[in-house]
Amino acid sequence: METFTSQISILEMSYILASVLFVLGLKKLSHPATARNGNLWAAGGMLLAIVFTILFHKKDGAHIGNIPWILAALLIGTVVGWLAAKKVKMTAMPQMVSLFNGMGGACAALISLMEFPHIPEELIAHHGMLNGETFTIMMGLMIGSVSFSGSMIALGKLDDKIGDVKTKLMRYFNLAFLLLLVAMIVFILLMPVKPDMIWIYLFAALALIYGITFVLPIGGADMPVVISLLNSFTGVAAAFGGFLYDNQVMLTGGILVGSSGTILTILMCKAMNRSLLNVIIGAFGGSAAGAAYDGDKTVKEISLSDAAVLLSYSQKVLIVPGYGLAVAQAQHLCHELDDLLTSKGVEVKYGIHPVAGRMPGHMNVLLAEADVPYEKLTEMEDANNEMNNTDVVIVVGANDVVNPAAEDDPASPIYGMPVIKAWEARNVIVMKRSMAKGYAAIENNLFFHPKNRMLFGDAKASMQKLIAEIKNL
């Protein structure tokens, strides 16, 4: 602890204020009406903490030096981060969150790498390496590294650039790997003298590899959960940094994200009716399960004019969007179709599955972008309750979230996941590019269902043609 000066006191006050802003920001972020303000408040808290740290922070009586370099780094980060965040398409938002999360993890790991040589010699002389400082540095290094490399793999998976590695062996391998990392920390803590840096670099490298092998076997469809989990990891890594520097704002900020991120992760798992453990170790999709598919099933197609007539003379239509809607950027056309049908007296609603898209709430964000009124979005349970009275369900680029296998095929990897029961409506139209499998890579029997007819083609193009067709009626 530094001795009292008025500057240190002001710095600590700014930290308290920043922490309060973080808490209020998070609180406001969890209500739709105040969410945007909440984000700004949290950002204000961050700015405050950064400015006052540069101005007033002291370590062993020395002020922050290298200020031109720090400002240059801040400037580069700000410009690049700002541009990247502004330029990214709405569909690629999950990738961006994953990327920025990885950056935070890498930052925490680098701090640990740089602080390791600075563990005070007199501390080691008294206690050997068994001290709080070494422990926090090693934990920050491990969690930060795992969060970084894990986020990068999650990013690749969201982009479909990295496939799933599904072997049972990987599970045991990962468990052994984690034990190895823990053993290394214990080993370093028990050393009487400071080990050579090479061991620390080796440890960091192993932690990076663990991040990769940790995320690789987890199915692509579960990436939202993984990102949320890694997000809370980075929070914990930041908190270890706060412990190291006796820095309260890092501590509160990090722990807040660590705990709220964990709760958020659990909420997401609940939405899929699965446990977190099941997501992490039970590989989703693929494998031999769901092999009940036989080649005899036929798929019926629907022509544009038939679809137009069917929709125009319906009472109730439910649109079920999925990731395909995001890819095709068809949300505006979707709203246009909705307006057109509404003007014809059709009741149009949207059925939103909690994990439709590549992030929870992904569809809500997309449809909000297209100005679809909030009241038209119904949650899964409400949509299912109304299903018997629904004339047509239009599935736009969704697949796994309307798969009946979740209800009736215990062998299916998604068995038990709540889904939108499109097949209970009177008619189903599936808009899809091809018969390709969904993100979870499993067969969807809805496509072969007697009530279902397919409208093949890019969602945007099909939607456009459909709107033109309805207008011509």
Add this chain to the structure above:
Amino acid sequence: MEEALRFFYNNRELIFIIILSIFLGIEVISHVPAVLHTPLMSGANAIHGVVIIGAIIVMGHADNILAMVLGFIAVVLGTLNVVGGFVVTDRMLEMFKKKKTKN
């Protein structure tokens, strides 16, 4: 054992803050509607960018080339996390706001 107890005693205030913050974090977001899961995750993502404070402190006391270079990278990465995180979140939430003014 005595080491662990000493560690606890020396850091009792920080440990206090940690425990209370854990409960606060859970409490603050426990009733969030599914619509806001993504923006909330993204906003929380930006908040853990507070790790940048640590990066600034290390960089501010760096005394050799290696530390300077690593510190510089750490500050850039931390800033990316903070700025990118808040801007992305704002973009997501902008859409909710637009709708609000209309109704």
